[in-house]
Amino acid sequence: MARPTNRSNTRYVCQSCGAVSPKWAGRCDACGEWNSLVEEAAPDAAPKGLGRGAGRRLDFVDLRGTSEDVPRRTTGITEFDRVCGGGLVQGSILLVGGDPGIGKSTLLLQVVCRLAQGLRCAYVSGEEAVDQVRMRAARLGISAAPVSLAASTNVRDIVASLDASDAPEVAVIDSIQTMYVDTLDSAPGTVAQVRASAQELIRVAKRRGIVLLLVGHVTKEGMLAGPRVLEHMVDSVLYFEGERGHQFRILRAVKNRFGPTDEIGVFEMTDLGLSEVTNPSELFLAERRGDVSGASVFAGIEGTRPVLVEIQALVAPSSLGTPRRAVVGWDSGRLSMILAVLEARCGVAIGANDVYLNVAGGLRIGEPAADLAVAAALLSSLTGEPVPADTVVFGEIGLSGEVRAVSQTDARLKEAGKLGFARSLVPPRRSRAAGKGDHTVKILEIAHLEDLLPLFQEPGATGPGRAAERTA
Incomplete structure (x- = not known):
């Protein structure tokens, strides 16, 4: 070529x-x-210098202002509002990214149809015709919502529509990679076009106080396509995650100027679109069998919400020269670390076996508190002894084998108690008097990874001296 x-x-x-x-x-x-x-x-040459006195002097104000807080605009979709920090802020810019076909357009169409009951809303599609958007709305049963539709990729035309006297209060641009500015010669989707298109749309949205929802494509590595500066320009970045084989979808906030980051909302894909899941722990554990070896229940924290999920492990003899390591929903590097600690600090020989690890339900876990639950699942699969069905596990493992304390222990145990769990394997508390919550879950403190070994040698073993069971 x-x-x-x-x-x-x-x-x-x-x-x-x-x-x-x-x-x-x-x-x-x-x-x-x-x-x-x-x-x-190449663009025209930039001016060499601005010169003295070329700009307008800024009017500085005090840090303590007299302006009132702008109320948030709630969509009525609780899971979406939770991720946004309690609702949409006037003049805010949200960037929603995700894999193709994961449900980004479906979610935002449902959001604007809810908001259209009290606000002027517009949906601008650069990937579909108006009739195709209408077909999706009819399939979701929301075609009666007063949402204004348009199919355009010209940013000049869209800006002119958003800057009118009857401009919408909420606008969706699907997607930012299809938009183009006619003053640039590059093709849509290039770095220059994405940056210039987003800049023009954000400028008019900030000036008019419009809530702007941008749909963004992701690369094969799972990152938002286009320049990294795009994520800095917007107020919130939301990722829509999920496995194609599961009906669960996770909306995760990785940046939010108006709320907490790492907050998640859980949805279920149905024939009528995305329905919110109010109790994800119960849903993730719905198909769990408690008498199977190689499975443990991890009590994690996603944002401000405690979530219980099943971690499954399979240790099998390998017929290959290099044993296989397959991980779904967790960090493969941390799995290698735990395998090394088990072998070096506890004398457990797993290195010659194939190891498969899976987080059930399609949820991806990123916090180190899952280390102890992963180790329990590995030992259970290796020995064939199931983890007790009424036990939850969480704790971080260090390279010397010690189990470190994690945050929000009481919130994790309280969620476990609501779902009927009676025991827990947790790190030692820093203070006996601190962190006593209103739960009745019995606690088995694990100070070192070696304390897990007796639990999988004889049924009903209570562990060596460093593990002591008590009721919080």
């Missing part, structure tokens, strides 16, 4: 990091990505 000739009025921009190069190369020198340099027309 012939490469574009190097002309003085062109430049080559990396579509991964936005770095500019005067000539084409197979690999970007800035980020190391291959085949990411795309030819674009």
Whole structure:
């Protein structure tokens, strides 16, 4: 394939990091990505200097202002409002990313149809025709909502519509990668077009106080496509996650200027669209069998919400020279660390076996508190002794084998008590008097990973001296 000739009025921009190069190369020198340099027309030369007195002097004000807090606009979808921090803030910009077909357009169409009952809402699609959006609304049973529809990719036309006297109060742009600014020669989806399109849309939304919801594509690595500056320009970044084989969908906030980060909302994909799940712990454990070895229940914290999920492990003899390690829903690096600690500190030989680890339900866990639950599932699969069905496990494991305390212990145990769990394997408390909650879950403190071994050697074993059972 012939490469574009190097002309003085062109430049080559990396579509991964936005770095500019005067000539084409197979690999970007800035980020190391291959085949990411795309030819674009060079912009006009920038002015050399602004000069003295060229700008307008700013009017500085005190930190303590007299303006009233703007009330949030709730959608009525509790899980969505939770992730946004209690509702949508006037003039805020939200970027929603996710894999293709995961349900981003479906979720935002349901959101604007709820908001349209009291606000002027518009849905601008750059990927579908108006009739296709109407077909989806009819399938979801929300076609009667007074939402204004449009199919356009020209940012100039969209900005003119949003800057009118009868402009909508909430607008959805689906998606930002399909938009283009006609003053740039580059194709839609390139770094320059995504940055310029987002900048124009955000400028008019901030000036008019419009809640702007942007749909963003993700790369094969799961990151939002386009320049990283796009995530800095918006107020909130939400990721819509889920496995294709599961009906559960997780809406996760990774950035939020108006609420907590790492908050999640749980949805279930049905024939009538996405329905919210008010008690995700009960749903994740619905198909659990308590008499099977290799499974443990982890009490985790997602944002401000305690969530109980089943961790499944399978340790099997390997017929390969290099044993296989397969992980779904967890960090493979932490699994390798736990296997090394079990072998080096506890004398448990697992290295010659294939190890498979799965977080049931499609949820992805990122907190280190799952270390002890993973270790319990591995030992259970290796020995064939099930973890007691009424037991939850959580705790962080250090490289020397010690089990470290984690945050919000009482919230985890309280959620476990609501679902009928009676025992727990937890790290030692820093203070005996601290953290006593209103739960009745019995606590078996695990100070070292070795304390887990007797629990899987004889049924009903209580562990060595460092493990002491008590009622909180």
